[in-house]
Amino acid sequence: MDPAGKQAVVTGGNSGLGQATVEALVAVGANVVSLDRSGTAPKGARHIVCDVTDESSVKAAVDQIEGGIHILVNSAGIGGMGPIASAEGPGDLAAFRQVIDVNLTGAVTVAAHVAHRMIGNAPSGEDEERGVIVNACSIASYEGQEGMSAYTASKAALAALTLVWARDLSRHGIRVMGVAPGFMTTPLVSGLPDDFVAELLKGAEFPKRAGRAREFADVVQFIVSTPLLNGEVIRLDAATRPPARTLWSAG
Template sequence: MEMTGNAALVTGAGSGLGAATAEALAAAGMRVVAMDLNAEGLAALAARCGATPVAGDVASEADVASALEAAAGLGPLRLAVNCAGIAPAGRVVGRGGPHDLALFEKTLRVNLLGTFNVLRLAAQRMQALPVTAPDGERGVIVNTASIAAEDGQVGQCAYAASKAGVVGLTLPAARELAKTGIRVVTIAPGLFETPMLAGLPEAAQAAIRALPPFPARLGRPEEFARLVMAICTNPLLNGTTLRLDSALRLPP
């Protein structure tokens, strides 16, 4: 996929993986619209790389449509990257009773429904673009799952279920959109240095940092961004989920 002069939407771009991805795409010549509910983070990102900030909720049709319209105003929309997500913890039955049903629903809404919302609306716009690539490619959609989709830990039922849903929609979406030259690929990150991790207690952070086999460290957001770039430039990557995890398999 040609990057220079084309537009991209990156969700969850106010921090972490999304911010690193937006910066890498902007550096590669893409015209980036960065979407997040974190307006302060978006402003800082815009100052660093010139991305166009759009505050919004990925699970809102109107908000995503507005962000895509902004991206299309900058150039042909060839790329959408779904990085928005939340990771609350809760046991099926904890000391206070059964898992909060509203929290489970919210997790699915942001992580799964939000991902699909961006995917469907971005694909609709991409289908109307002219073909420019030799293989007839019109665009690429990159989703973010998690290794928890396969290795979900105790307390991760909501999060793991939402990310397993993202993995599950990848192949059927890619198969359907193949006829119009749109690729769909999902990345399943392991443990990364993100604000989500920084919010955990120190003891929990120390235990997490000791888990990856090799490299024996947490991933860096720029390494996630590099995989997004590789997906964009390699047309054979389609309909699959790529683990980015230092050979880590989460313990129970």
């Protein structure tokens, strides 16, 4: 699908991976709407305040978008660390539910409402596409580290849903893909100690550095413009395979 002139929705589009994706899509001529709880949309994009954990907020936001929606990038997300249980007691289940609500249920809710709108689009291009959905997964979808129960559960579920949604929506000419980044330089990890970051990057084969948000956006653009990509998750992690735990988590 050629994104020029198409309408795109990016959740969490005012910061991090979402912001870079909004900027990249605007640069190639897409009309972009950022769904975010706060902040300011990048230049050239429209911001609609939206809480992805609240279906009424999602429905109201999608209803404000006029015309067809052709591209959806689910990049809104939060982190979270904590064991499932310890000698002191059960893990923090309220914190677990919060991560699931944002990262998984939020993405499901937005996808449900936006995909419904996509089905009504006129077919586009020689393959008669109606839409493309891209989910921000994670290498934690595959190799979650100690203490990452909630985050891993949310991202593993998104990765698993990629093929299911592709099968649900293929009859309507809608593709679904995922991108699984490794450690990326974003506000989500901006407060981590330098020693911790260095330890995390030891597992990267090449290049041994944090990923850049624009690299995530570049992969999203490649997915959007390549019709044969469907039902799969692309790892973006410099061949990183995280260890079971780090010295920081063990301490």
